[in-house]
Amino acid sequence: MLIPMANAPVKHHYKDLIIELLRKELRVRYKRLALGYLWSVMSPLMYAGLYYVVFSKILRIHAENYPLFLVAGLFPWQWMTNTIMAAPTTFISNYQLIKKTLFPRFLIPVVISMQDAIHFLISLPVIILFMILFNGKVTWAWLYAAPLMIFVHFGIAYSLNLMLATLTVFFRDLERFLQIGMAFLFYLTPVLYSETMIPEQYQPLIMYHPFAPLMINWRNLFMTGEIRFDYLLSSLIWCGGIWVVANIIYKRLSWRFAEVL
Amino acid sequence: MAVVEFQNVTKTYPLYHHLHAGLKGFIFNLPSALKGLNSGFTALKDLSFKINEGESVAFIGRNGAGKSTTLSLIAGVIRPTKGQVMVSKRVSPLLELGGGFHHELTGRENIQLNGVLLGLTRRQVAEKLDEIVAFAELGEFIDQPIRSYSTGMIARLGFSVVAHLEPELLLIDEVLAVGDASFQKKCIAKMKQFRDQGVSVVMVSHNAPDIEMLCSRVIWIENHQIVGDGPTSLILPKYLESMK
Numbered sequence: 001m002l003i004p005m006a007n008a009p010v011k012h013h014y015k016d017l018i019i020e021l022l023r024k025e026l027r028v029r030y031k032r033l034a035l036g037y038l039w040s041v042m043s044p045l046m047y048a049g050l051y052y053v054v055f056s057k058i059l060r061i062h063a064e065n066y067p068l069f070l071v072a073g074l075f076p077w078q079w080m081t082n083t084i085m086a087a088p089t090t091f092i093s094n095y096q097l098i099k100k101t102l103f104p105r106f107l108i109p110v111v112i113s114m115q116d117a118i119h120f121l122i123s124l125p126v127i128i129l130f131m132i133l134f135n136g137k138v139t140w141a142w143l144y145a146a147p148l149m150i151f152v153h154f155g156i157a158y159s160l161n162l163m164l165a166t167l168t169v170f171f172r173d174l175e176r177f178l179q180i181g182m183a184f185l186f187y188l189t190p191v192l193y194s195e196t197m198i199p200e201q202y203q204p205l206i207m208y209h210p211f212a213p214l215m216i217n218w219r220n221l222f223m224t225g226e227i228r229f230d231y232l233l234s235s236l237i238w239c240g241g242i243w244v245v246a247n248i249i250y251k252r253l254s255w256r257f258a259e260v261l
Numbered sequence: 262m263a264v265v266e267f268q269n270v271t272k273t274y275p276l277y278h279h280l281h282a283g284l285k286g287f288i289f290n291l292p293s294a295l296k297g298l299n300s301g302f303t304a305l306k307d308l309s310f311k312i313n314e315g316e317s318v319a320f321i322g323r324n325g326a327g328k329s330t331t332l333s334l335i336a337g338v339i340r341p342t343k344g345q346v347m348v349s350k351r352v353s354p355l356l357e358l359g360g361g362f363h364h365e366l367t368g369r370e371n372i373q374l375n376g377v378l379l380g381l382t383r384r385q386v387a388e389k390l391d392e393i394v395a396f397a398e399l400g401e402f403i404d405q406p407i408r409s410y411s412t413g414m415i416a417r418l419g420f421s422v423v424a425h426l427e428p429e430l431l432l433i434d435e436v437l438a439v440g441d442a443s444f445q446k447k448c449i450a451k452m453k454q455f456r457d458q459g460v461s462v463v464m465v466s467h468n469a470p471d472i473e474m475l476c477s478r479v480i481w482i483e484n485h486q487i488v489g490d491g492p493t494s495l496i497l498p499k500y501l502e503s504m505k
């Protein structure tokens with residue numbers, strides 16, 4: 001019995017594939033950056049220190065518990081940025097695997113996103129330390145809010161990585177646009193400043209921002225132990241929307257990867 | 262029983278250099294870039310053949326004739342533009358040698374990753390790990406990143422992995438050419454063993470003695486088309502004659 005190759009049932013053990021690919025990513029990354037974990041903690045901490053000096057000491061903006069405010073915003077932001085900025089190399093740095101073996105390509109974005117999620121999770125003790133030092137509050141809301149937030153954050157980060165990684169295979173200069181775009185988005189997201197500092201007529205726009213509701217919720221969760229459900233809903237809609245678009249693009253283009261790489 | 266069948270397979274590649282100019286180049290040269298996507302370079306033209314269970318077939322032809330494209334089509338990593346590539350339901354995974362390695366990982370780590378990429382479970386790979394390491398005879402290099410390996414050493418590792426995966430259809434792209442004499446001997450012994458077990462072998466090679474020893478059938482591709490398909494003793498001399 002012969003069947004078309006495109007429909008051939010290639011049996012793959014997804015769990016084993018994810019474990020091996022994740023181990024590969026961690027090994028490759030830790031070998032290049034010997035102080036891998038330290039780096040993932042130090043980088044947002046150093047930026048937090050820098051912004052603290054600039055905004056609190058030089059520009060004299062008054063905000064309560066500003067060190068915790070910065071850390072609570074910058075760590076989740078770092079997670080998002082790391083996954084997005086990894087997109088241009090996600091498929092390209094794995095060309096040897098893609099050109100020669102047949103396995104579901106989206107598993108590479110999956111493990112790249114998982115790796116950054118793991119880095120975020122293991123850096124949580126640092127945020128908790130700041131919560132202890134600067135009046136952070138833990139409430140029962142953590143029990144359901146934290147897993148939900150991690151899920152939505154992962155969904156948005158993974159979908160964007162999948163979409164941008166797919167497009168970069170075909171448009172190699174996308175990385176440059178991405179760098180500029182993320183720098184813009186960083187200053188247009190309430191991470192360094194509070195959403196209440198935004199002029200009132202622009203505040204409704206927050207709901208239509210892909211990252212702002214998510215980042216505000218993260219910060220509030222660490223500072224006050226509460227999240228806003230309208231923001232969570234907005235993040236969920238963004239997550240679903242980007243996921244659908246990313247998968248359409250991926251489905252249409254992924255079978256050409258081995259030709260282009 | 263056939264394990265692979267090509268039905269009028271044509272493969273054209275779009276001219277991707279338009280894309281390599283990047284998004285900026287693509288947008289600024291939109292009309293010609295879109296045209297480039299539709300026109301293209303033909304790698305294979307109307308190929309039809311059938312490979313039966315237990316058969317050993319060698320593809321021969323000049324560089325750029327389309328041999329490697331054929332292998333990639335059988336492996337399923339690329340798809341035909343026209344026609345159908347059919348495979349037997351039983352034949353999966355299809356294996357290509359020396360592929361699926363990551364240069365930053367050690368030989369041992371690559372065996373684990375490669376085995377799983379080719380469709381095994383982690384446990385199955387772990388059970389065979391020692392055997393594979395022993396067969397590759399890489400000594401202490403097995404725990405070095407493979408970017409420090411020579412081409413011959415990578416070929417050794419690739420062959421060792423595939424040889425222990427109990428393949429049903431083996432795809433081999435010029436690997437025997439780069440190994441040293443003693444390893445070549447070992448490979449050939451292993452491949453004869455495969456042949457006797459009824460494993461189908463499809464290889465691309467430029468080495469006439471290897472082909473004569475291992476393959477009963479030769480498919481000669483010239484200018485992206487099949488110009489000869491038959492017993493090795495018949496086709497190979499004609500090909501060698503044409504190369505003079």
